[in-house]
Amino acid sequence: MSHPMDDTLAALPLPALAIDGSERIIAANDEASDLIGQGVHGRNYVIMLRQPVLLDTIERVLGDGRDRVSQYLANDGIQDTTYQVTVRVVGSQRTLLLCFLDVTHLEQAGQMRRDFVANVSHELRTPLTALMGFIETLRGPAKNDATARDRFLDIMEGEAGRMNRLVGDLLSLSRVEGDERVRPRDQVNLNDILGSVFRTLKQLADEANVTLEPEFGDVSVEVTGDADQLMQVFTNLIENAIKYGASGGRVTVRIEMTQRDPALRAPGIRIHVIDYGPGIDSIHLPRLTERFYRADSHRSRALGGTGLGLAIVKHIINRHRGRLRIESELGQGTRFTVVLPMTPAQAETELTD
Numbered sequence: 001m002s003h004p005m006d007d008t009l010a011a012l013p014l015p016a017l018a019i020d021g022s023e024r025i026i027a028a029n030d031e032a033s034d035l036i037g038q039g040v041h042g043r044n045y046v047i048m049l050r051q052p053v054l055l056d057t058i059e060r061v062l063g064d065g066r067d068r069v070s071q072y073l074a075n076d077g078i079q080d081t082t083y084q085v086t087v088r089v090v091g092s093q094r095t096l097l098l099c100f101l102d103v104t105h106l107e108q109a110g111q112m113r114r115d116f117v118a119n120v121s122h123e124l125r126t127p128l129t130a131l132m133g134f135i136e137t138l139r140g141p142a143k144n145d146a147t148a149r150d151r152f153l154d155i156m157e158g159e160a161g162r163m164n165r166l167v168g169d170l171l172s173l174s175r176v177e178g179d180e181r182v183r184p185r186d187q188v189n190l191n192d193i194l195g196s197v198f199r200t201l202k203q204l205a206d207e208a209n210v211t212l213e214p215e216f217g218d219v220s221v222e223v224t225g226d227a228d229q230l231m232q233v234f235t236n237l238i239e240n241a242i243k244y245g246a247s248g249g250r251v252t253v254r255i256e257m258t259q260r261d262p263a264l265r266a267p268g269i270r271i272h273v274i275d276y277g278p279g280i281d282s283i284h285l286p287r288l289t290e291r292f293y294r295a296d297s298h299r300s301r302a303l304g305g306t307g308l309g310l311a312i313v314k315h316i317i318n319r320h321r322g323r324l325r326i327e328s329e330l331g332q333g334t335r336f337t338v339v340l341p342m343t344p345a346q347a348e349t350e351l352t353d
């Protein structure tokens with residue numbers, strides 16, 4: 001049963017349907033059928049749409065002829081989806097046009113923003129509460145106790161340091177997110193970058209009794225990248241490997257070239273950061289790069305982690321059009337692999353070599 005409005009609705013790029021005063025759906029496009037069910041023509045809209053909020057809106061528009069906006073909730077088989085539905089009167093008759101605008105991503109962005117603010121507040125509040133407690137104690141019970149004062153000041157310094165690191169990481173994250181769409185242009189030398197990261201982390205490794213094992217071969221590797229950001233990527237990864245994988249006693253960093261990386265579908269450079277520590281349970285792996293996600297939050301906090309390191313790493317690698325792969329086996333260790341696109345000049349050298 002086709003209706004003159006069907007052709008018009010078919011031209012709309014979003015689910016749309018029309019109903020009339022007899023409570024029937026008189027026209028609908030394919031997008032609407034996909035959303036609310038097949039064979040909608042001539043059916044009662046109450047049966048097809050079913051959701052009380054939307055039905056209530058339709059009734060009110062039918063009652064007073066005034067346009068309104070409502071909501072329709074669905075599921076696309078992968079996730080819950082949210083549609084904003086405009087319910088408008090067409091012409092002077094009691095015909096209504098319903099258009100369904102998918103606002104799922106807006107809803108999700110709003111939810112992420114709320115979660116993020118809640119997380120940041122929580123992360124800042126913990127050290128702040130400790131600081132306030134110690135200030136109180138220093139003013140009162142420990143006022144004249146020099147030994148206690150020194151101990152408390154040490155703890156307070158640690159807590160202030162934690163807040164400082166958190167704010168530093170938050171600023172990094174926001175900077176990195178800000179320029180994620182701007183491609184880096186400089187030619188940088190990976191050996192130099194990794195060498196400099198090794199020098200920075202040498203002391204931390206010594207303190208943790210971890211040997212750093214560079215396996216760069218004798219090739220000099222150039223990539224198109226932002227030197228400071230790549231420093232940050234490898235500092236975060238190698239520092240994590242030292243901190244969390246210290247029990248393995250060594251951390252290997254290996255550079256590998258490949259003429260065809262399956263993920264990039266192009267020549268790539270792989271940098272592996274491998275530790276031989278306790279590893280990470282596979283249930284955590286897919287979420288590890290989310291902000292504030294920790295596989296072992298007790299350890300992370302004890303080691304002064306902010307939970308933002310891998311989120312920063314992921315954003316920087318995205319900006320470089322690269323990939324991050326995480327593989328781990330409990331009790332064996334963890335391997336983080338950064339894959340970066342090879343520059344055409346480097347690919348050329350590799351081919352002729």
Ligand code: ADP
Nearest residue numbers: 240241244294295296300305306307308309310
């Ligand atoms: P954090 O500041 O907590 O270190 P990251 O974003 O750098 O935050 O890392 C997220 C979590 O991933 C850490 O809390 C830790 O549980 C886990 N993790 C990261 N690297 C390793 C590793 N090499 N071995 C074991 N666990 C790791």
